[in-house]
Amino acid sequence: MTVDTAASTSERARAEIEAIDSELQLAFDRILGAAERVAVAAETLGVEHASSIQAALTDIFEASSVRDIAGQRLSAVRQAVDHLTDGETASQSRPERKRDKSSKIEEKQDHGSASESGLLNGPQLPGAARTQTEVDALFDKLD
Known part of the structure; x- marks a missing residue:
């Protein structure tokens, strides 16, 4: 692949x-706007109808957090594309240089920043995160 092809x-x-x-973002704005209008309309209904509508709206508002997660995942994909493109362009324009980065990684692990920097990449992929049982076991060890 040429540099021009990689860039395009x-x-x-x-x-x-x-x-x-x-x-x-546009879709979520519309969904949340509609949910807010339903919430206003529900206030005019009797208590028995309004409470079930409010419960459903709460589910909608809670589920809307998926927008943030999707945004974080898209940011991770953007970074991967940038990394791959930069690597592709660099490997085609100059000879490959290998560097030993182990000291930097070890330094990050010693100071805890390696795990903290991982939080900046958004949520774990399905199946990659620790289970609740594993997390509970870690806290049990502290007692």
């Missing part, structure tokens, strides 16, 4: 990611 492919990927992000 990465630009297309970035444009697709931005389109997904923008369309998701």
Whole structure:
């Protein structure tokens, strides 16, 4: 793949990611706007009807957190595209140089920043996170 092809492919990927992000935001804005209008209308109903509607609206509002998670995942994909593109361009324009980064990684692990920096990448992929049982076991060891 040439540098020009890699650049155009990465630009297309970035444009697709931005389109997904923008369309998701517009859809969630519409969903939340509609839910808020339903909440206002529910206030005019009797208590028995309003409470079930409010419960359903609470579910909608809680489920809307998926927008933040999707945004975090899209940011991770953006970074991966940038990394791959930068690597592709660099490998084609100059000879590969290998560096030993182990001292930096060990330093991060010693000071705890390696695990903290991982939090900046958004949620774990399904199946990659610790289970609740494993987390509970860690806290049990503290007692």
